[in-house]
Amino acid sequence: MTLLKHCLLPILVLLVCSSMLQAQPKGLDTFINHRVRDHRFSGVVLVAALNSTDPPLFLKAYGDADREKGIPVGTDTKFITASTAKTFTAVGILQLVESGKVNLSLPLSRYLPDSVYPQHIADRITIRQLLTHTAGLGDVITGKAFRSAPQEFQKLADVVALVRKEGPVDSAGKFLYGTSDYILLGAVIESVTGQSFTMYMAEHVFRPAGMLNSGFDLAERPSGLAHGYTARNIGKTDYAWPVMNAAGDTVAVLRLNDGILPRTGIPGSVAYTTATDLLRFARALAGDRLLKKETLAEMWRGQVPTGREGANRQYGYGFFVGEVGRQPLINHGGTGPGIDVCFDIYPGLGEVVVILSNLDPPAAQDVRQYIREKNAKLPLLRGKRIKRS
Numbered sequence: 001m002t003l004l005k006h007c008l009l010p011i012l013v014l015l016v017c018s019s020m021l022q023a024q025p026k027g028l029d030t031f032i033n034h035r036v037r038d039h040r041f042s043g044v045v046l047v048a049a050l051n052s053t054d055p056p057l058f059l060k061a062y063g064d065a066d067r068e069k070g071i072p073v074g075t076d077t078k079f080i081t082a083s084t085a086k087t088f089t090a091v092g093i094l095q096l097v098e099s100g101k102v103n104l105s106l107p108l109s110r111y112l113p114d115s116v117y118p119q120h121i122a123d124r125i126t127i128r129q130l131l132t133h134t135a136g137l138g139d140v141i142t143g144k145a146f147r148s149a150p151q152e153f154q155k156l157a158d159v160v161a162l163v164r165k166e167g168p169v170d171s172a173g174k175f176l177y178g179t180s181d182y183i184l185l186g187a188v189i190e191s192v193t194g195q196s197f198t199m200y201m202a203e204h205v206f207r208p209a210g211m212l213n214s215g216f217d218l219a220e221r222p223s224g225l226a227h228g229y230t231a232r233n234i235g236k237t238d239y240a241w242p243v244m245n246a247a248g249d250t251v252a253v254l255r256l257n258d259g260i261l262p263r264t265g266i267p268g269s270v271a272y273t274t275a276t277d278l279l280r281f282a283r284a285l286a287g288d289r290l291l292k293k294e295t296l297a298e299m300w301r302g303q304v305p306t307g308r309e310g311a312n313r314q315y316g317y318g319f320f321v322g323e324v325g326r327q328p329l330i331n332h333g334g335t336g337p338g339i340d341v342c343f344d345i346y347p348g349l350g351e352v353v354v355i356l357s358n359l360d361p362p363a364a365q366d367v368r369q370y371i372r373e374k375n376a377k378l379p380l381l382r383g384k385r386i387k388r389s
Helices: 002-037 082-098 127-131 156-166 180-193 197-209 275-286 293-299 363-376
Strands: 043-049 058-062 064-066 240-244 250-256 320-324 327-336 339-346 351-357
Touching: 002 043, 002 058, 002 363, 043 275, 043 363, 082 127, 082 180, 082 197, 082 275, 082 293, 082 327, 082 339, 127 180, 156 180, 180 197, 197 275, 275 293, 275 339, 275 351, 320 363, 327 363, 339 363, 351 363
Parallel strands: none
Antiparallel strands: 043 058, 043 351, 240 250, 320 327, 327 339, 339 351
């Protein structure tokens, strides 16, 4: 009897957790629709099993991809990633580590000449520090030089030159989140491989993962890319959309964010993707199709403390590492004017959550929080993964 009890208990826990996750989308759709009605969400939401080839448990599109032309968001609509692009770049670097072309412990100066980044600074920065945001660099994408004329940046070298000009903003060693680190990692990929960053990522990350609707190629606007809409003051735009409440009063004016996008992808902040492509990315990682198992373990292990709590308590290689409730969580996000992206992987639950929005934060963040609060209440399965039939 005791043996039978020990055998049945894990199965019962597994079934209870699985049924809770299956039921979650019902309340989720209602929650999102309320936000759509109040003009607080537009985009795509996906919930799926990580270790499976099954279709998503929940995949639904809401709102408008192009308000001027009346084109709705579809489940295959492309969105700008913002900082979620760091996850892609980190994979590209770690692939080169696996092939012996890059060493995490060596200084940046081993890979970039003085003409690209000053040797006296690069000598004191390691590749590992760039990956973990501990190199003392800032975030040129949020600075005035970039924000005043983003479309003048047409190739990666233009953005690297901006990082060079800014220089370090603090001493190396402590966590300082920004994009400049990953811009230099993109330059390392180009230097080591002899390929453009965009081409390398397409051939070695996106294509092997089956991400055929993702990329860093932004010289021309990708087809099917949602326009972003922001209530922030980003200067004059060609199109504005008034948002009205139930009484007919204008409560906000949304403007196109097209003008904030550069003409080149940026390793740490500007790529495009779809919800299903991000699911493919997560599954390719978990299935050891992009990195070796031991490399992925290091990528998803907390390498440095961030000074935060909960979901973003530590940073690994290209991912935040933390927990919600008792559930381990691997995650990243990306925000900007008219951009809000959430990418959560629950290794203990075997679940992937993707939320892509073309409105200002917290459009996607609020949906993410709703799901996180639900998942935080699920039992901890002692590291076992839920497998769904």
